[in-house]
Amino acid sequence: MSARVLMVQGCTSDAGKSTVVAALCRWLYRRGAAVAPFKPQNMALNSAVTVDGGEIGRAQAVQAQAAGVPPHTDFNPVLLKPNSDTGAQVIVHGHAIGNMDAVGYHAYKRVAMEAVLASHARLVDRYDALVVEGAGSPAEINLRDRDIANMGYAEAVDCPVVLVADIDRGGVFAHLVGTLALLSESERARIVGFVINRFRGDIALLQPGLDWLERETGKPVLGVLPYLSGLVLEAEDALPRDRSERPRSALRVAVPALPRISNHTDLDALRWHPEVDCVFVGPGDAFPACDLIVLPGSKSTRADLAWLRAQGWDEAILRHVRYGGRVIGICGGMQMLGRAVHDPGGIEGQEGSSEGLGLLDLETTLAPTKQLRNVRGRLADSQAAVSGYEIHCGVSEGPAMAMPAVWLEDGRGDGARSDDGRVIGTYLHGIFDHPDALAGWLRDAGLHAAERFDIQVQREAALERLADAVDAHMDAATLERIFGLRRC
Known part of the structure; x- marks a missing residue:
């Protein structure tokens, strides 16, 4: 051939x-x-x-x-x-x-x-x-x-x-x-x-x-x-220029558009869901009132965390949680939710440590070896099926990891949840792609009778x-x- x-x-x-x-x-x-x-x-x-x-x-x-x-x-x-x-x-x-x-x-x-x-x-x-x-x-x-x-x-x-x-x-x-x-x-x-x-x-x-x-x-x-x-269709890299037209949505999701945002395709299922208004919040914008904040992945977690603080969005996120709002951090976003991010080997930039948002009791250390896995499992709270993939060089440890967000088929726990379940972190990209998992996340965020939406069918x-x-x-x-x- x-x-x-x-x-x-x-x-x-x-x-x-x-x-x-x-x-x-x-x-x-x-x-x-x-x-x-x-x-x-x-x-x-x-x-x-x-x-x-x-x-x-x-x-x-x-x-x-x-x-x-x-x-x-x-x-x-x-x-x-x-x-x-x-x-x-x-x-x-x-x-x-x-x-x-x-x-x-x-x-x-x-x-x-x-x-x-x-x-x-x-x-x-x-x-x-x-x-x-x-x-x-x-x-x-x-x-x-x-x-x-x-x-x-x-x-x-x-x-x-x-x-x-x-x-x-x-x-x-x-x-x-x-x-x-x-x-x-x-x-x-x-x-x-x-x-x-x-x-x-x-x-x-x-x-x-x-x-x-x-x-x-x-x-x-x-x-x-x-x-x-x-x-x-998933964008190669740049943030999407347009989105589908829809009536006023029942649930609003806000996503900080980090300078080194990675795998923003994780948000596609939310962007295209007919009952969800998913917005990327750009530099200089006031952080909007919303039901759910998703902290996306980042190729430079510490630098993007510093940028987020410079925008004043750290206070907006903490205020959102104090008033009963929910936050999901994906990969680098989960690392930001912890107490600290350490990069002793300069994996993503300058060597050093950064204070996290402190919403999850864990710390992350960046390591030279990158974890690359396709995985399946179930959400820890609703048992809804989930599939996704891991791409990260961070190792997260701490008491919060004892209550994982996802149980994987190989028996590992992934991510962490706060005691009240309002703050969740996961290393799984594609966490919203499975329709059962998506329905579970949206139900937790307040959309109790969400229309079933399968992003893979749409793709x-x-x-x-x-x-x-x-x-x-x-x-x-x-x-x-x-x-x-x-x-x-």
């Missing part, structure tokens, strides 16, 4: 590369192809645990779901998790190798490329089709040297490239023509066509521009994908909508030729 490879690159970040790759993976899966996603290098704080016990970007886990295969570390061989404005934790083949600043990582790219090509070779041998996602833009002149994320990879493996632009942002023709102009001759030659994403309106009004674009560049427009509102429906859009709005004949498919 030798996979046909197509790379999807974008004119900008958030042009829709992740979505187009997911769409093509589901389209190929529906056609009976053995397909896998691939992203050589990803920079994201949303990650997932793989079937082989490693860690990859969450977008590649979603794309794997679209392809009907379990997530594997080969799908994203290099993952960068920023822990400051100039540095990141570097994860290769699913496991952290250390922290590097931008200059250090640039020197390391030759080694990183070896990991990328090794994963590529294994996937090409295993699948019929490989749909590859680029990172950012291929026209970033300052990043061309030793590039492993865009054209550097495409040139190394000699694969065709589709270029995606977001028309909803405006300037779509300038984005496409300008990006093309900044590529080398060999790079331009491997562009097999354009995809225009998030189009609203009458395609007839766009047609003159499409005709001009094809004449000017000599490249075909392979599709104009419509703006799909209400698409329940599957979103992937099917994406594949339908490929069928309806892309050049199927060209895609079939690229992937070596027979006509249906």
Whole structure:
């Protein structure tokens, strides 16, 4: 078996590369192809645990779901998790190798490329089709040297490239023509066509521009994908730009938008639940009155805790609890709820300790070894089924751990609860994804007759909508030729 490879690159970040790759993976899966996603290098704080016990970007886990295969570390061989404005934790083949600043990582790219090509070779041998996602833009002149994320990879493996632009942002023709102009001759030659994403309106009004674009560049427009509102699909990294429309909700959830927030996809089930108003509270905002506060994960727990205090939100959270409100802390959020967070080895930044919010009687010490597990269990109070995954380097200890939030199938207790049950901490990401667990959390927060909501069903429906859009709005004949498919 030798996979046909197509790379999807974008004119900008958030042009829709992740979505187009997911769409093509589901389209190929529906056609009976053995397909896998691939992203050589990803920079994201949303990650997932793989079937082989490693860690990859969450977008590649979603794309794997679209392809009907379990997530594997080969799908994203290099993952960068920023822990400051100039540095990141570097994860290769699913496991952290250390922290590097931008200059250090640039020197390391030759080694990183070896990991990328090794994963590529294994996937090409295993699948019929490989749909590859680029990172950012291929026209970033300052990043061309030793590039492993865009054209550097495409040139190394000699694969065709589709270029995606977001028309909803405006300037779509300038984005496409300008990006093309900044590529080398060999790079331009491997562009097999354009995809225009998030189009609203009458395609007839766009047609003159499409005709001009094809004449000017000599490249075909392979599709104009419509703006799909209400698409329940996990964001790669940036906080979501929109959410579903709904009437005034019965329950309000507030989430601090921490500077290094990680796995904010944990909140998707709350964001999309028709009876929940889930809001991210940004810097400078007054903390709103709410029924439930969720402290999310963080890649830099101590730094984000200091930032939260600088906003005055520590007092808002403590006041919320005094007045009978509930708080759930996930991973780094749970660590913040304890008495202290210690980082003696400088795992996430400067060595030292920080005082926590003191709402749970526990302390956390950051350790070099990261815990990576997919788990199942039951909520300790309601016995509702729960599933999720652990990605953390913290070890939490203290009296509060004697009353865990979750009992796992392997007999371990996870997290902690306060004596009155109003403050809960857990290391489990995806804690709201199981519909039974979600109903239990919402019932505790005051929504006693919540509508049953299954985020996984919604995600599957979103992937099917994406594949339908490929069928309806892309050049199927060209895609079939690229992937070596027979006509249906």
